[in-house]
Amino acid sequence: MDLKLLDYPRYFLSTAVVLLSTYGLLLGGNYSWMGLGILMGILLFDSFLESDYSMRDQRHPVVYDIVVGITLLAGVAHVFTYAYLAGAGHFATWSSEIGAFVSVAMVGFVVGAPPLHELFHRETFVQRWMGRIGNALIFDPWREITHVVTHHTYVCTPDDPDYARRGENMYRHVAVSLYRQFKESYQLEKQMWTKRGRAWWHPKNAWVWRASILLGFSTLLFIAGGFKGMLLAIATCLIGPRTFLEIFNYCNHYGLISATPGRFENRHTWNHLTPFVRVFALEITNHAGHHTDSYVPFYELEPDEGGPEQPQFMICVLLALVPPLFFAMIKPRLAHWDRHFATDEEREIAWRENARAGWHDLNEAMLADERPMHRPDIAAAAA
Amino acid sequence: MSQGTEAAENAVDGAEAESVAARPGFHRVVNERDGKVFEVKHKELLLMSAIQQEIDYPHNCRVGTCGTCKTKLLSGKIRPLVDFALSPLTNEELAQGYVLACQSMVNSDLRIDVSIGNHVTIPYRRVSGRVSSWRRLPGQVIDVRVRLDEPLPFMAGQYCQLAESGSFTRRNYSFYDLPPDPDGEGAEEVGFLVKYIPGGKLSGWLNEMNRTGTKMWLHGPQGRTGLEDEDSDAICIAGGTGLAPIASILADRIRRHPGTKFTVIFGVKGADDLFAREVISDLLEQAGDRIRFIEIVSDEPDGTGWEGPRGLVTDALTPDLVDDYSTKAAYVCGNLPMVEACEKKLVELGVDPEHIHADKFIPTGA
Numbered sequence: 001m002d003l004k005l006l007d008y009p010r011y012f013l014s015t016a017v018v019l020l021s022t023y024g025l026l027l028g029g030n031y032s033w034m035g036l037g038i039l040m041g042i043l044l045f046d047s048f049l050e051s052d053y054s055m056r057d058q059r060h061p062v063v064y065d066i067v068v069g070i071t072l073l074a075g076v077a078h079v080f081t082y083a084y085l086a087g088a089g090h091f092a093t094w095s096s097e098i099g100a101f102v103s104v105a106m107v108g109f110v111v112g113a114p115p116l117h118e119l120f121h122r123e124t125f126v127q128r129w130m131g132r133i134g135n136a137l138i139f140d141p142w143r144e145i146t147h148v149v150t151h152h153t154y155v156c157t158p159d160d161p162d163y164a165r166r167g168e169n170m171y172r173h174v175a176v177s178l179y180r181q182f183k184e185s186y187q188l189e190k191q192m193w194t195k196r197g198r199a200w201w202h203p204k205n206a207w208v209w210r211a212s213i214l215l216g217f218s219t220l221l222f223i224a225g226g227f228k229g230m231l232l233a234i235a236t237c238l239i240g241p242r243t244f245l246e247i248f249n250y251c252n253h254y255g256l257i258s259a260t261p262g263r264f265e266n267r268h269t270w271n272h273l274t275p276f277v278r279v280f281a282l283e284i285t286n287h288a289g290h291h292t293d294s295y296v297p298f299y300e301l302e303p304d305e306g307g308p309e310q311p312q313f314m315i316c317v318l319l320a321l322v323p324p325l326f327f328a329m330i331k332p333r334l335a336h337w338d339r340h341f342a343t344d345e346e347r348e349i350a351w352r353e354n355a356r357a358g359w360h361d362l363n364e365a366m367l368a369d370e371r372p373m374h375r376p377d378i379a380a381a382a383a
Numbered sequence: 384m385s386q387g388t389e390a391a392e393n394a395v396d397g398a399e400a401e402s403v404a405a406r407p408g409f410h411r412v413v414n415e416r417d418g419k420v421f422e423v424k425h426k427e428l429l430l431m432s433a434i435q436q437e438i439d440y441p442h443n444c445r446v447g448t449c450g451t452c453k454t455k456l457l458s459g460k461i462r463p464l465v466d467f468a469l470s471p472l473t474n475e476e477l478a479q480g481y482v483l484a485c486q487s488m489v490n491s492d493l494r495i496d497v498s499i500g501n502h503v504t505i506p507y508r509r510v511s512g513r514v515s516s517w518r519r520l521p522g523q524v525i526d527v528r529v530r531l532d533e534p535l536p537f538m539a540g541q542y543c544q545l546a547e548s549g550s551f552t553r554r555n556y557s558f559y560d561l562p563p564d565p566d567g568e569g570a571e572e573v574g575f576l577v578k579y580i581p582g583g584k585l586s587g588w589l590n591e592m593n594r595t596g597t598k599m600w601l602h603g604p605q606g607r608t609g610l611e612d613e614d615s616d617a618i619c620i621a622g623g624t625g626l627a628p629i630a631s632i633l634a635d636r637i638r639r640h641p642g643t644k645f646t647v648i649f650g651v652k653g654a655d656d657l658f659a660r661e662v663i664s665d666l667l668e669q670a671g672d673r674i675r676f677i678e679i680v681s682d683e684p685d686g687t688g689w690e691g692p693r694g695l696v697t698d699a700l701t702p703d704l705v706d707d708y709s710t711k712a713a714y715v716c717g718n719l720p721m722v723e724a725c726e727k728k729l730v731e732l733g734v735d736p737e738h739i740h741a742d743k744f745i746p747t748g749a
Contacts, residue, residue, distance in 0.1 A: 125426060125488065128464060149469055157551050188469055195468035195477060206466055259546070259600065260509075261553070295431060345509065345548070345600050352549040374598055376549025 004057040007299075010279050011067040014111045017042070017280070018074040021107045022081050025090075025100055032096045035103030039110055040314075046276035047312040053273065053305040064299045065127075068115045068282065072134050075112035078104060079137065079233050083221045087229025101232065105240025109248075110314075112137050113241040114282035120144045121294050136217035138245065139237040141210035142185035149188060152294055156258035156268045162246075166255040166334065166350075167357025169323035174246045244317065251316040252287060255334045256308065257353065259345040264291045266304045267341040270333075272313035273303050285313055308337055335365045348376045405492065412493045415457060419499060423489040429454070429461065430484035439500045442485060452484040452497075459493035475723060505536050509602050511548070514594045515572060522656030523579040524624060525589050529599050534569030538562050539635035540609020540628040540714065540742065545575065545585070548598035552584040557606070557716070557742065559627035559662060561634035573601070576624040576662065608632075608742040612712035614640055615738065618705060619647045620696050620725050621659070622717025628742050629716055630663050637670045646675045646705055650696035650721075652682040654689045696721060697728045708733035716742040 021035020056064075082104045091097040116138065119131025135141040146161060154160040161180035164173045189207045193200055202208075221230040251270065258268045272285035282298045284290065289301035310316050311329060319326040338350045347366060351373075354362040366373050405411040409422040412429065423432040430452050433440040442452040450471035457480070464486045472481050484497070512531035520526050529545075537543070539562050546553035556575040563570040579590040588594075609632040617636075621629040626649055636643050649659045657678055660667070667674060679692045679699045692699060696717075705711055713734050715725045722743045730736055 125462070145465070145469065148465060159551075192466050192468040195472075195474050197474070257551075259553075260602070343509075345511070345546075348549040348598075349551060374548060376547070376598070 007057040008060065008063045008067075011064060011071075011282070013042075013276070013279050014071045014114075014282070015067065015074050017111050018071065018078050018107060021103050022074070022078050024103065025078075025081055025085055028085070028090050029093070029096050030099065032091055033099035033103060035107045036099065039103075039107055042276050043110075043280075043312070043314040046274045047315055049274050049276070051273035051303075051309065052275040052278060053303040055302060056299040058299055061297065061299060064297065068118055068298075069130065071111065072115040072119065072130060072137075075108065075115065075137055076134070078107065078112065079237065080221065080224050082236065083225030083229035083233035085225070085229075086232045087225025087227075101236060104233070104236040106244075108137060108236060108240040109244040110280050113245055114280070114284050117147075117284055118282050118298050120148075122297070133213055136213050137237055138241040139214065139217075139234055140242055141213045142189075142207075143181070143242075143245075145188050145206075146181045146184050148294075150184060152264075152291065154261050155264060155291060156253050156256045157261045159261065160253075162249040162253070164250045164254045165356070166353045166359060170247055170250050170320040170326065171323075173250045174243065177246055177249070247317050247320050248313070250320055251310060251313075254330055255353070256337065257342065257346045257349045259343060259349060266292065266307050267337070270308050270310040271304055272310060272316070274312050277313040281313065308333070308341060331359060331362060335362050338362065338366055339369050339371065344372075344374070347371070348374055351376055410459075410489050410492045412459075412489070412495060414499055415494055415496050417499060423493075426462075426488050426490065428464070428485065429487040429489050429493070429495075432489070433484065440484060441498065450483065453481055454484045454487075455496040456480045456482050456487075457494040457496055459489075459495075460491040461487035461493065462490055463487060473719065473723075505538065505541075505604055507603065507605070508535065509600060510535050511598060511600050512572075514597045514599060517589075517593045517595045520576070520658035520661055522623070522651055522658050523590065524656075524658050525577045525579070525586075526574060526662070527577055527589060527594070528572055528574040529601065530572045531570065531601070534563070534567075534571055535573065535601060535604070536563055536565070536567075536569035537573075537604035538565075538610055539632045540716075540740075541604040541606045541631075542628065542742070543573075543601045543603025543605065546600045546602075547585070547588060547594075548600060550585075550588075552588075553600075553602070554583075554585045555605070557624075557628040557631065558604070559630040561638060562631060576627045576658075578624045606742060608714060608716065608740045609635065611740060612738055614643060615712040616644045616705075616710065617646075617712040617714055618700075618708075618729070618734070619645055620700075620713070620715045620717070621647070621649050622696060622721040623651055623656075625716030625718075625721075625742065625744060626659050626662060627716075629714060630666070632714055633663065633666050633674065637666060637673060644673045644675075646677070648677045648679060648696050648699045650679045650681065650699070650717075653680055654683050654687060654691075656680075695724070697724050700725070700728045700732060702732060709735065712738040712740070714740050714742075717744060719743045 017039055020038055024031045024034025082100060091100050116131050116134040119127045119134060122128055132141065132144060135144055151160050151162045156163060158165060161177050161184060193202060193205045198205060218230060221233045225233060253269055256268055266288040269287040269291055271287050277285050283301045286301045286303050288304035288307055289296060319329050338347055342350055351363055351366065405422050409424050411420060412423055413420050421433065421436055421438060423429060430440055430442055440452060453472065461482060467477060467483060470483050510531050510533050512529040514527060515530035516528040518526050537558055542555050542557040544553045545556050556577060558573050559576055560570065560574050577586050577589050580586045608628055619629045633645060651657055659678065667676060677699055679694055679696060680689060681695050683689045683693060711734055713729050715722050722741045726739055726741060729739055
């Protein structure tokens, strides 16, 4: 048997997790925890596995596209099922109520969001619009423009709202990042209607269709689950995929430095390449390839073997919730990055960033290693 | 083999193209500038398809933000993936039909106008150096010179990205020097004119104190403003520090293209801002007979003793400024509104738009 053909069915695992979570919701009671349990069980198992650097078989790309489409639709069905059941009072106990909420939120984050990202990066009209409409699942159709317009261009610089500088904890980063994204979304929208010479209310403005997506999605949720079902379902989208996505972003480029904004190089991202994370995340965590060329579909991404890696994805997200633990994990990795990956110019910026964070031990490490180190003038930086 | 690669085999030039119909499912793209014809599959992206066919289409970011793949759409239908209003295209460019090829899904046969090929003139490189001299000029302009750790080639009118060692902040500035010998290794020292912008990170840092000895990084060279019409007499218009690329172009032409003559218009706000003579005094000494130099001030109060012309740089562009505008090239460097106003006026006076070369300074923000 051609074992490479197994590359295709593995991506149906995402669909299976969403469907099993939906089934757990339907069973109700403590089964409502089923989605979370299955997801965390697989990710826990995955955390003991080695990174997978293999390329995917690419002989039948249509199968992958079908998986993405089905998973997106399953994600939509998952949320609507939850809205309907929550609105109907199906979750009779606090345990089942909480289990259902957390399951929908976390399955939506790990498995539901990646298809949106994949699709809104695609070039075909249908796929691009599936991704845009699918943005309802993170309840933020504006996320796409800040992601495409700024994140991909200014990654690893403070000009990218998704970028966390050295010393920043997750809570501050998420709050600041969300504020900057909203502000930037408004500015980009305003730029669009101003350049087109339109009034802000013109029906052709992009914000109109984006707002329509949210309105349509909310209305359908209301029809499915009434006011309570709608609110709870929207809350799962906002807390799960929307907010946790920012925690993932916090980890993804944490503290790395680009002296070449607009010219991404593989060292400008952390990768998370354990086997099940690659599948659930539709290779978003195979991040270097994605940033090198955002047109490349997930199944063609080449893992950066030997590139910067963090611990398993879910472990990083959990560590980020406890800043001292996250810093303890990331600092040795940044010291390694400064020594082995950074260009001279990037090391000089790292010097200032370490000083800014109060991480002087990382600067001492740079001075101690064999690479010549120019120390930028700290006084000039403060000025 | 991708569809795009298959299309490459059908790429043809010139008149032959007129007789070749696009295959079913493909559209024919004709570049009017050079007659090049290639095919793009229906609903495929123009730039992506061109690159797959190994066409040297200008590009950089491929996500609609850098503007390098700017293309004038003369006819045909495209659908933008990301609204072009989010791109660096100006209102005027949008109105004139410019699109970004990287975001243009092709929906019909197209006629386009874009400069394909010969984009890489000098390899882009990153070099470090130290500030070797720093001096204030009138008009809150700093003349900063950097001694490079390795030679950097560049051509007339080009610019590079400048950054202080240890800083994320980087900004584009034009070289004001005579370009180095094209057959040599490059310049060992380069100079820039930096106008202080209140709140500006790099200009503010440079303006604050003498930065001699500070390590800097340069990425470049970039830009094509001064690379064409080398043997033509020209009108050079500089607004403020737009003088830097103009000075480099003048130095290049005076040295390498004998016989060419130049009318230089230098505009600033007040008489206290006139720093140009300090920058191009050598050129005026060397070739005063080939350079006619006009300084014009826009906001100089009456009674200050200023006896020269007043107004905007466009006011200096009078019908009798040169004998025949249609035979002249033009180089225009300065802020965006100034450049656009000059381009319009030059065309009205008879300069062929093909021979107007502009370097538009767009503030990067704080």
